[in-house]
Amino acid sequence: xxxxxxxxxxxxxxxxxxxxxxxxxxxxxxxxxxxxxxxxxxxxxxxxxxxxxxxxxxxxxxxxxxxxxxxxxxxxxxxxxxxxxxxxxxxxxxxxxxxxxxxxxxxxxxxxxxxxxxxxxxxxxxxxxxxxxxxxxxxxxxxxxxxxxxxxxxxxxxxxxxxxxxxxxxxxxxxxxxxxxxxxxxxxxxxxxxxxxxxxxxxxxxxxxxxxxxxxxxxxxxxxxxxxxxxxxxxxxxxxxxxxxxxxxxxxxxxxxxxxxxxxxxxxxxxxxxxxxxxxxxxxxxxxxxxxxxxxxxxxxxxxxxxxxxxxxxxxxxxxxxxxxxxxxxxxxxxxxxxxxxxxxxxxxxxxxxxxxxxxxxxxxxxxxxxxxxxxxxxxxxxxxxxxxxxxxxxxxxxxxxxxxxxxxxxxxxxxxxxx
Amino acid sequence: xxxxxxxxxxxxxxxxxxxxxxxxxxxxxxxxxxxxxxxxxxxxxxxxxxxxxxxxxxxxxxxxxxxxxxxxxxxxxxxxxxxxxxxxxxxxxxxxxxxxxxxxxxxxxxxxxxxxxxxxxxxxxxxxxxxxxxxxxxxxxxxxxxxxxxxxxxxxxxxxxxxxxxxxxxxxxxxxxxxxxxxxxxxxxxxxxxxxxxxxxxxxxxxxxxxxxxxxxxxxxxxxxxxxxxxxxxxxxxxxxxxxxxxxxxxxxxxxxxxxxxxxxxxxxxxxxxxxxxxxxxxxxxxxxxxxxxxxxxxxxxxxxxxxxxxxxxxxxxxxxxxxxxxxxxxxxx
Numbered sequence: 220x221x222x223x224x225x226x227x228x229x230x231x232x233x234x235x236x237x238x239x240x241x242x243x244x245x246x247x248x249x250x251x252x253x254x255x256x257x258x259x260x261x262x263x264x265x266x267x268x269x270x271x272x273x274x275x276x277x278x279x280x281x282x283x284x285x286x287x288x289x290x291x292x293x294x295x296x297x298x299x300x301x302x303x304x305x306x307x308x309x310x311x312x313x314x315x316x317x318x319x320x321x322x323x324x325x326x327x328x329x330x331x332x333x334x335x336x337x338x339x340x341x342x343x344x345x346x347x348x349x350x351x352x353x354x355x356x357x358x359x360x361x362x363x364x365x366x367x368x369x370x371x372x373x374x375x376x377x378x379x380x381x382x383x384x385x386x387x388x389x390x391x392x393x394x395x396x397x398x399x400x401x402x403x404x405x406x407x408x409x410x411x412x413x414x415x416x417x418x419x420x421x422x423x424x425x426x427x428x429x430x431x432x433x434x435x436x437x438x439x440x441x442x443x444x445x446x447x448x449x450x451x452x453x454x455x456x457x458x459x460x461x462x463x464x465x466x467x468x469x470x471x472x473x474x475x476x477x478x479x480x481x482x483x484x485x486x487x488x489x490x491x492x493x494x495x496x497x498x499x500x501x502x503x504x505x506x507x508x509x510x511x512x513x514x515x516x517x518x519x520x521x522x523x524x525x526x527x528x529x530x531x532x533x534x535x536x537x538x539x540x541x542x543x544x545x546x547x548x549x550x551x552x553x554x555x556x557x558x559x560x561x562x563x564x565x566x567x568x569x570x571x572x573x574x575x576x577x578x579x580x581x582x583x584x585x586x587x588x589x590x591x592x593x594x595x596x597x598x599x600x601x602x603x604x605x606x607x608x609x610x611x612x613x614x615x616x617x618x619x620x621x622x623x624x625x626x627x628x629x630x631x632x633x634x635x636x637x638x639x
Numbered sequence: 640x641x642x643x644x645x646x647x648x649x650x651x652x653x654x655x656x657x658x659x660x661x662x663x664x665x666x667x668x669x670x671x672x673x674x675x676x677x678x679x680x681x682x683x684x685x686x687x688x689x690x691x692x693x694x695x696x697x698x699x700x701x702x703x704x705x706x707x708x709x710x711x712x713x714x715x716x717x718x719x720x721x722x723x724x725x726x727x728x729x730x731x732x733x734x735x736x737x738x739x740x741x742x743x744x745x746x747x748x749x750x751x752x753x754x755x756x757x758x759x760x761x762x763x764x765x766x767x768x769x770x771x772x773x774x775x776x777x778x779x780x781x782x783x784x785x786x787x788x789x790x791x792x793x794x795x796x797x798x799x800x801x802x803x804x805x806x807x808x809x810x811x812x813x814x815x816x817x818x819x820x821x822x823x824x825x826x827x828x829x830x831x832x833x834x835x836x837x838x839x840x841x842x843x844x845x846x847x848x849x850x851x852x853x854x855x856x857x858x859x860x861x862x863x864x865x866x867x868x869x870x871x872x873x874x875x876x877x878x879x880x881x882x883x884x885x886x887x888x889x890x891x892x893x894x895x896x897x898x899x900x901x902x903x904x905x906x907x908x909x910x911x912x913x914x915x916x917x918x919x920x921x922x923x924x925x926x927x928x929x930x931x932x933x934x935x936x937x938x939x940x941x942x943x944x945x946x947x948x949x950x951x952x953x954x955x956x957x958x959x960x961x962x963x964x965x966x967x968x969x970x971x972x973x
Binding site for chain 1: 785786787788835836837838858859861876878881882883884885886887889891892893894895896898912914915916917918919920921936943945947948949950951952953955957964965966967968970972973
């Protein structure tokens with residue numbers, strides 16, 4: 220029987236690290252906890268920001284909303300916050316690709332507001348694409364970006380070069396108004412290969428056309444951001460790294476490396492626990508360390524991550540991200556990532572509770588059990604439908620010989636699929 | 640030497656100038672003593688000082704023996720200060736040689752001699768002790784000009800206050816319950832503010848309690864207020880003292896840089912840096928000139944150390960000094 224799924228993920232995030240609106244970093248507790256080394260992971264709705272190709276790993280329609288506050292550690296306080304909403308929908312259970320929508324509202328104190336709308340699409344390619352076996356995915360975004368400045372007393376009474384009010388408005392705003400809208404595009408590639416497709420290679424390029432966001436058309440182009448990431452997924456979690464190259468300044472290029480890891484621990488009959496850590500550094504003194512923890516239950520997942528700068532910028536306040544995800548309903552399969560236990564993510568940030576199968580797949584009562592278990596895991600990793608997984612689990616149940624450890628795992632797996 | 644007088648006080652050409660009288664005093668507040676025996680027919684005069692600092696002024700004299708109003712004071716110190724002295728004999732504006740050439744026709748954009756004027760308006764709010772405006776006036780038209788400033792923050796603004804029974808009266812404060820009391824404030828709780836055309840900028844100031852004068856050095860004339868407000872004892876930066884915090888560094892002369900005016904009572908050396916929101920270093924700010932009694936001003940022109948204009952967006956400033964670190968946000972618009 221096929222039941223419709225409804226995911227509603229409500230995420231509350233508090234962070235002191237701001238995502239520049241067009242860079243899209245650091246908006247989910249999970250990615251922040253791994254220092255944003257996420258382009259090769261990209262298995263939740265924030266893939267839209269890191270690597271849209273990763274959306275193909277999602278098999279569920281998902282909705283998530285987020286809110287964040289930044290830079291709370293400054294001595295002269297500023298209200299910098301962002302709100303976002305993501306909607307992801309696999310078309311025909313992903314057979315026709317995955318579409319996504321992301322909206323982000325970034326408010327930079329009383330100075331300006333950035334609104335960005337993303338329309339995303341990702342699709343699997345042939346498993347033999349480019350002559351290399353594995354799981355290939357491509358994806359892209361079209362973005363509409365609007366920056367709106369807020370008038371203040373100095374935009375109306377501009378200051379001259381001596382520091383004194385002139386009594387006339389700033390010509391930049393008087394001539395061009397206070398807002399500008401541009402369109403941009405991103406592209407991404409995800410290659411999953413090796414045993415059970417546990418190895419991930421992610422590539423993404425943001426802001427391909429580098430639109431000019433200046434009011435005065437003076438060449439203030441959105442930076443081109445290139446990301447290349449590697450991730451390895453294990454039964455216990457994942458390790459990831461990412462290299463970023465960005466031309467933020469006109470005559471300087473930023474290079475950064477980020478390292479992240481995630482450890483997931485099954486809590487029988489309760490849910491799962493996730494532990495994360497990350498480190499990133501780069502040019503111009505950029506250095507951050509981060510860590511995170513999550514608890515996933517049958518209905519909700521609670522995430523917490525913190526990140527604080529090292530080096531010259533240290534002491535300006537730690538970065539915190541708290542995310543709370545609610546998961547309603549039962550039904551379809553989880554993500555199509557290679558390792559079901561690596562992230563436990565369902566679409567949109569809601570998490571399936573992934574128990575870890577017994578390490579020893581052998582079964583004294585039935586030697587065929589191990590093979591069936593491996594087949595089940597492989598099919599699950601490939602994005603098998605819920606019906607197929609239930610059928611395979613039923614077969615596993617029959618072959619389990621009622622051994623206790625296997626029965627516990629089977630019960631948890633069925634529970635995660637909404638079957639008691 | 641001084642500029643020749645060519646007009647009467649009413650602005651008509653002066654046709655009966657006989658010469659000048661020279662006055663001298665030992666302190667600015669003394670009664671001036673005329674030191675020339677005969678009217679001086681030229682625009683220069685010499686005096687023997689014997690190592691003492693005197694304060695000189697000049698009055699024009701017509702052929703009928705009528706004297707003009709007194710000129711600005713000039714002292715005989717090494718700085719050759721030009722001094723504008725208010726009627727109370729203590730409120731003053733002292734302009735050292737390094738900046739007072741702005742008053743001369745060849746050193747200002749108007750090409751005319753500039754005079755100085757002081758206006759005092761009633762205190763608008765209860766916590767204001769004095770509410771003054773120092774103005775430049777064109778020597779030819781007597782019109783106020785407000786779009787010029789000194790090249791350095793060397794203009795010494797000195798604003799006096801009254802002390803009665805050890806307290807400074809706040810004349811505009813609400814009366815007490817019996818209708819007779821006048822609210823007062825301790826002389827320790829006085830702070831100078833300057834109006835930048837939009838906001839009052841807190842400067843602090845040096846309080847000479849024996850002379851009953853609070854002073855600050857500035858490059859700007861304009862409106863100043865002496866307020867009943869506890870001065871900061873260490874490095875401080877009010878949010879209002881960062882202006883314009885949304886600025887447009889496009890070289891058009893409007894909002895091209897952000898000013899950060901710090902109270903720096905201990906005259907501590909300062910370091911200022913700009914970062915992006917991810918902690919990447921963007922620029923190091925030029926250290927301010929440290930002069931006792933001067934509010935320390937850091938500015939950023941929106942450029943990196945390499946000289947390129949930064950992208951529009953939000954930035955974090957960090958200022959370190961006097962054992963403190965002050966951080967906050969500013970924004971670049973393009």
